[in-house]
Amino acid sequence: MILKKLKEHLDKKLPFVAYRKSNAISVNVIFQNDDRLHTVSDFTESGFIFAPFDATQKAILLPFDETFEGEITNFESANIINEIYDPSAEAKKKYEQLVQKAIETIQDSEIEKIVVSRKEEIDSKKDSFLLFQQLLINYPTAFVYIWFHPKVGFWAGATPETLVSAKGNTITTMSLAGTRKFQENVAVSWNQKELEEQQIVTDYIKNSLLDLTTNLVVSEAETHQAGSLLHLCSMISGRMTTTVNIGDIITNLHPTPAICGFPTEAAKTFILAEEKYDRKFYAGYLGELNKREETTRNRNRKNQENSAYRTVRSNSELYVNLRCMELTDDKRILYIGGGITKDSNPESEWQETVAKSQIMKRVL
Numbered sequence: 001m002i003l004k005k006l007k008e009h010l011d012k013k014l015p016f017v018a019y020r021k022s023n024a025i026s027v028n029v030i031f032q033n034d035d036r037l038h039t040v041s042d043f044t045e046s047g048f049i050f051a052p053f054d055a056t057q058k059a060i061l062l063p064f065d066e067t068f069e070g071e072i073t074n075f076e077s078a079n080i081i082n083e084i085y086d087p088s089a090e091a092k093k094k095y096e097q098l099v100q101k102a103i104e105t106i107q108d109s110e111i112e113k114i115v116v117s118r119k120e121e122i123d124s125k126k127d128s129f130l131l132f133q134q135l136l137i138n139y140p141t142a143f144v145y146i147w148f149h150p151k152v153g154f155w156a157g158a159t160p161e162t163l164v165s166a167k168g169n170t171i172t173t174m175s176l177a178g179t180r181k182f183q184e185n186v187a188v189s190w191n192q193k194e195l196e197e198q199q200i201v202t203d204y205i206k207n208s209l210l211d212l213t214t215n216l217v218v219s220e221a222e223t224h225q226a227g228s229l230l231h232l233c234s235m236i237s238g239r240m241t242t243t244v245n246i247g248d249i250i251t252n253l254h255p256t257p258a259i260c261g262f263p264t265e266a267a268k269t270f271i272l273a274e275e276k277y278d279r280k281f282y283a284g285y286l287g288e289l290n291k292r293e294e295t296t297r298n299r300n301r302k303n304q305e306n307s308a309y310r311t312v313r314s315n316s317e318l319y320v321n322l323r324c325m326e327l328t329d330d331k332r333i334l335y336i337g338g339g340i341t342k343d344s345n346p347e348s349e350w351q352e353t354v355a356k357s358q359i360m361k362r363v364l
């Protein structure tokens, strides 16, 4: 049912998003019944936000007008061809040069970390919704989505990274960095470089939230599995103070050193000058913004009518747009990156992006 309606909506070139939250069973869908472009101006809006990496550009909003929640029970069988998509030697050389330049810039400046990235274009006409179903099946712990707006583009992904989740005033976020390939029965031991790289992200998040929250708690870094990859991850939680809203949290957090670097502005300047392509929505963020949740409770059983009171709270659940791709008529454009520090090695960084690209290549 859901899939049929999604296909019809795409045929009519009308905006939609379908997404399944991390570890959830059901899929949520928002259909927009005209092709107007709604954007976010102050984060008091309510809807599904789709924000680019570059925070100076507008984030797109699909309002919660026509929503739908259900399970996809009959998955269409996708013919997994397991084609090998090898990137070119030229792409490898170019990426390693970019990494080398980032390492030298870090060594010669106050910059501690820069997250560089690349895109890889793959010819594929496989049905977009088959691809979405494959992402759902393969990555149950990821936030999996497919998003379309005729005036903006067509994207899909399976991200392991939360930007921030807010239930009323309580917020949770995560510090994610460091990448290894998962190997059965092999316990991973993280080295100093990886621990430092992740600590930069944790410190940044902690400092960004210090003035906006109380009861800030940061967990020890643990190994977090994301498909065939492992990352180092700490959970961070706190309570927003009364004058703070989700917009303040988002603008203070994004872009974090997990996808940009540290210090932010210097790392961003390097990225914009040296990557030489537009990240668009890769390393931006997406998800539910200010979804209203109404709860009714009875204070006093004797006089239910007068004593029942309603509380409405606003929840947001936002993810960083990683392990994602842009869909065109005959191409899948994958976006992949990794964090560089003074101790990085260009060849290993290349291999890391190759491993990350497999998350998407598996379903093409």
Ligand SMILES: C=C(O[C@@H]1C=C(C(=O)O)C=C[C@H]1O)C(=O)O
Residues within 6 Å of the ligand: 115, 117, 161, 176, 177, 178, 179, 231, 258, 259, 322, 323, 335, 336, 337, 338, 339, 340, 356
């Ligand atoms: C930048 C990406 O991933 C980020 C970078 C990581 C790293 O440098 O090890 C790990 C997880 C993500 O925070 C990506 O997947 O493109």
